[in-house]
Amino acid sequence: MSASPPPVPLTGTTGAPATVPPFDQVAVRVAPGQDLVVRLPGVLLVVAVTTAAAGPATAPARPALVGWGPAPVPPAPVAAPTGDVHVGELVGLCRRVSAAGSRAPGRRLHEELHGWLLTVTDPPSFAVAAATEDGLALVLVGGGTAEVPDLGLRLTPAEGEKLDNGTLVLDRFVTWPPAALQLSAGAPAGTAPHPLADLEAGAVPGAAAVLSPAPAPTAAGPVPTGTTQLRLPAPHVVTPPLPPPPPRPAAPAPTPRAPEVLAPPAPPHDHAGHGHGDHADHDHGDHAGHDHAAPPAPVPPPPVELPAPKKSTLLFGGTGEPEPPREPLPTPGAAPAAGAPAAEPEDERPQVKGILCKNGHLNDPRAGFCALCGIRTTQQTAVLVEGPRPPLGLLVFDDGATVSLDMDYLLGREPETDERVASGQLRPLLVVDTTGGVSRHHAEIRLEGWDVLLVDTGSANGTLVAPRGAPGWSSLVPGQPVRLTPGMAVRMGGRQFAFESPHGGF
C-alpha cells in the first residue's frame, strides 16, 4: 500500500487534526444518477451498475403484494444481489466488513477488497471510502474516482497498481481532507446534489457521493467510552443540514454499529418497490422522517452486536459446559432462570474499548488501577483498544444472591416471556416477590461500554434507586436509562439489590 499523500493541508486548515471526524456523523450528499451509492457504518461505496442487468432482475424478485394496487414500475438501478453478481458481492462484502467491525473498518475492508479483486476477472467500476483510525481508506477500481474539488485533488485508478488479473486498482490511506470529498464510479455527475440531501445509511441510486469535510472537533470530542455513539453537532458544511438527531438521542446511547445496520438487509427492494429511488436523491434533509428502511428508535440497538445466531436459553442451571472457563453464573435466590446460555466462545463476548494496563489487561479508561493485576494504569498513555469486556460488576440481592454482570439482563416476574429473552439477546433474571410488586417485565440492565445502565421498562409499580449515601429514593422514568454507580441500591416491589463494581472510580 502506498504512503499517505501529504497530511499537510489538514494540519494547516483545521486547527486540531488530532481527531478524526466520526465517519458516521458527517453528511453524505448523493448526486442523482444511475449508479449505486451505498452507505454503511464506516463505509461509503459508489459502484457502477449496468442498467440492463439490474432493471429486469429486481422486478420479478418482488412478491406480489395484496392491497397495494398495481405494482409501480421500479426505476430500479439498485443492485439487488440478484442483479449484477459482482456488484452484489461487493455490496455484500462491504456490509459484512461494516457489520463485523469496529468503528474504523477501513483497514479490514482494504484487505478484504484486495482479496476479492484477485478473484474477480471483470470487477465493476467502483470507489469506496472507509473510516480508519486516523483518516480514510480509499479504494478505486476501473472508472472510480475520488476528488476534492475545492483543493484540486483528484485520484484515479490510473495512479495505482495493476493486479495480476489486469485490474487497475488504487488503494491508499489518506488523511481526511478538509474539504468535501466526491466519490464516483465514473459516471458524470449531472446535477449537483441538493445541499440538504443526506444519506445516513442504506443503498440508493446516484452518480456520485459527496462526503462532507470534518465536523468541527469539539472539546467533547474524544470521549473515551468507545462504544457509545455520540451525536456531534452537524459538520460545518456549505449546507446547514438538519443534523438528524431526532431518533438518536432518545434511543439510549446505541452501540456503534447498531443504528444503521438495520438498514442494509432491507433497502434494495424497499426502495425500488415504493418508487422512492429517485425521490431519495433529491430533497429532504428530513429523510429520517420517511426513511422506512431504518426505523430508528423502536429497535433496541444493542442486540445487533451480540452473537447473532439465535439460540435457546437453558433454564435451570447448565453450569456444566466443559468448554469455556467462564464463571458459572450464580443463581439468584429463587431465580431459577439464570442458566448460562449455551456455550459462547470467548471471542464472542461483546467487545469494548478500553485501555490496556502494562501487563495487557483491558480496563475501564477511567480506572486508576488494573482490575486484574493491580498495577497503576495512569502511567500508560491511554490508547484505546478493543477487547472482550470483563464482567462490569455485580448485583447483590437482598437475599445474598449475586449476579455477575457480563451481559444484558431483563429483570421481572416472568422475564422469560419476553421475545428478546427467547432469542438470547437478553438474559432473564427472575425476581421473586411475594408482595406482587414486581411486573412481568420490570426493568432491564444494559451494559454499554463500561457503564451499567438500568432502564425501567414501564413497570406497574416503578423502580427506585438510591446512590450510596443518598438521603432518599428517587424513582426512574420509564424508558430512561440511569447509570448505576457503585453502591447504588435499587428497589423493585418488595425486593432490593445493590450494584457493586470493581471498575471505575470510587
Next chain:
Amino acid sequence: MSESTIAPQHARTPAQPGDLTDQLIASDFWTDQMLAEAGIPIIDVPFVTFGGGIGSFVTVDYLRICGVPTSAMRVLTPLKTPWESYEYLTTVSQIPRGERLRSDSSSCPDNIWGFPSYAIREALQGDLKQAWNVLVEPIFANYYTPRAGHAFESMEKEMHRIRYPEMVVHGQVRMVRRRVGGGYFTILTPPEGATPTKRIAYRSQWVHVAVGYPGLKFLPDLQRYRSEHNDYSKVVNAYERHEHVYERLHQRPGTVLIRGGGIVASRVLQRLIDDRDQRGLQTRIVHLFRTYVDKPHGTGILKRRKGADGWAYQGFNYPKSVWGGQLKQQVRTSEGAERKRLYEEMGGTNTPVRRDWQEQLKRGRAEGWYRVMIGSIEDMRPVGDLVEVRASTPDQGEHVGTFDAVIDCTGLEADIREHRVLADLLDHSGAGRNPVGRLDVQRNFEVTGTANGGKVYASGSATLGGPFPGVDTFFGLQIAAQEIADDLIAQGFARKLGPGRSTSQWWKWVRNVQI
C-alpha cells in the same frame, strides 16, 4: 490468562504530528533540533514535577513558600487533585474520609511548619480529647492520627492558597531525557485532542519525579483465579473496591478468609467486626497468616517490637525513630549492604496496634468466630456460590475449606521497572538502583547519575532504600521537599527561607492569604 491479554492492536501510525520518532526513542541525549524535526513543540519552564500526587504537591508547596512564582513551575499529571490516588486507596482499604488514617501525623502535607498540627486544629475546633491523646500517647492512649477527610480538606485549602491549579498540566509523562547543552526534556502526552500535536516537550533545568509506587501487584494466585474463572467478585484484594463483600455478608451470613497480617488486614477485620457488631451479623472469619508472630521480636534490646497472636506490632509502619531518632542517623550514614540490612531489620510486615480492634479480636477468639490459620494458599476455585480454597500448612498438611469470600490483604508493590518513566530513567538517563532495588537518590534526593547541568530529583515510594527511610509517608515526602528546596535555594532558583520569611509566610498560612 490469555483471554484478557490483548496485544496492542493497530500500532498507531505516525500520521499524527509531533510524535516520538525512533531516533528520539533510541537516543540518550536529545538536541533541540531533534525535537524540532519530530515536530514536537518545546515549552520552557525551569522546574517540572510530574506524578502530581502528594509528593509533587508538598514539593511545589515548599517552593511556592520560598518565593518561586507559579510561572516557573509546572506539574504534569493525569490526576485531578493531588490526593486523588491516595484517597482512592485509603477509601477502598476501609479508611473513608470519616475514619482516622493509620499513618503518622508528625507532619501535615498542607503545612510545612507542622504547626498547628492536626490534633491541635481539632482541639481548636472543640475536640479536646484529641489534644489529650497527643499528650499521653503512646503509653495511655494509642498514637493520634488525623481523619482522612481532615487531611484532604486541609490540602484542598492549601492547594488554592498556593494557586496550585495554575501550575497543573494534564497528561501522561512518557519519558525524561537529558538535553545536549544541559537540562532535560520531559515528554508529555496530553489527553487526546487537547493539543494539536500528540506530544509536548518541557525543557527544564530541574525535574522532580514523584510518581509514587508503580502500583500494586496482586498475588499470582489471585490473578490466576480471576483470569481462569472470570470471577472478580469473590476473591478480592483489599486495595480495590470490594464493598460487595460486606454487602453480601449483610444479606446473609458467611465465612470470610482474610489473608495477610499487615495494616490493611487490621482495617478490614475491623470493618467486618464493626458490621458484625452494629448489624448483628453472624460473619465468621478465618485469618491466614504466612508467618505467625507470637512473641516480641527484634534484633536487639533497643529494637524489640511487640508481637502476639500472629501480628507484629509497631507504632506505625516504621519505627518511630526513623523520623528523628537514632535510626534516622544510622541509616543516613550507611551505604550499600549495611543500609540494606538496616532496612530489612525495620521492614517486614507489621501493624500499628490499636486498642479497639485488639478488643474485637479478643472477643472473636473467645466466642469462636475468629480463627487463625498458619499456611499459604495453594489453589482457589469457585464452587457454586462459594470459593474452595486449598491451603497448605507447615505442620498439619493440607486443608480445604469453602468461603463466601477471600480478601487478600497482602500488598506487594511492583518493581520500579514496572513504571515506564522510571524504567526509562534507568535505561536512558543514567539512574541506578539502591541497595533495596528502588531508585537510588542522594541525601538531597537527587537521582544519582542523572546530573546534566541541572538535576533530576525524586521523592516518594520509588526512592525507598535511600538515606532517609520513611520516604513514603507524609513526613517523608515533606523531608524530601525540604531537602530539594534547600538544594534549589543553593542553586539560586528559590529564595532562602530564613526566620523572617518563614514567620511572615506562616502568618500568611494562618490567615489563609493566597500567595
